Amino acid sequence: MRVKTGIARHAKHKKVIKAAKGFQGRRKSVFKLAKQAIVKAGQYSYRDRRVKKREFRALWIVRINAALTNFGISYSVFIDKLNKAKININRKVLADLALNEPKSFEAIVKKIK
Numbered sequence: 001m002r003v004k005t006g007i008a009r010h011a012k013h014k015k016v017i018k019a020a021k022g023f024q025g026r027r028k029s030v031f032k033l034a035k036q037a038i039v040k041a042g043q044y045s046y047r048d049r050r051v052k053k054r055e056f057r058a059l060w061i062v063r064i065n066a067a068l069t070n071f072g073i074s075y076s077v078f079i080d081k082l083n084k085a086k087i088n089i090n091r092k093v094l095a096d097l098a099l100n101e102p103k104s105f106e107a108i109v110k111k112i113k
Contacts, residue, residue: 013031016031016034016035016038017029017031017034019034019038020034020037020038023037056092057091059095060091060092060094060095061075061091061095063095063098063099064078064091064094064095064098066098067098067099067102067105068098068109071106071109071113073109073113078109078112081112081113082108082112085111085112087108087111087112089108094108
């Protein structure tokens with residue numbers, strides 16, 4: 001008697017269909033389409049784990065720049081003066097201070113002016 005792949009294939013298909021849960025249309029229920037969708041989703045998630053870091057840095061810069069408009073100083077000048085004053089605060093912390101602790105941020109700006 002020959003060995004058939006029924007059980008193994010069904011398990012493999014089930015695994016792929018489960019991974020495609022939440023997709024729209026036939027991509028969630030048809031094995032061939034689900035498999036393609038999962039591969040593409042994996043590529044997007046790999047790529048976007050790197051892009052996310054760039055987008056957050058850009059967001060922090062925008063927030064810092066917006067907070068600096070009140071003090072009449074541009075972002076580039078502010079960062080240059082921070083570096084010359086040897087104040088090592090990263091952009092994430094600066095953006096957080098500008099958003100949640102305006103008094104602390106103001107103190108930093110006054111220190112470098």
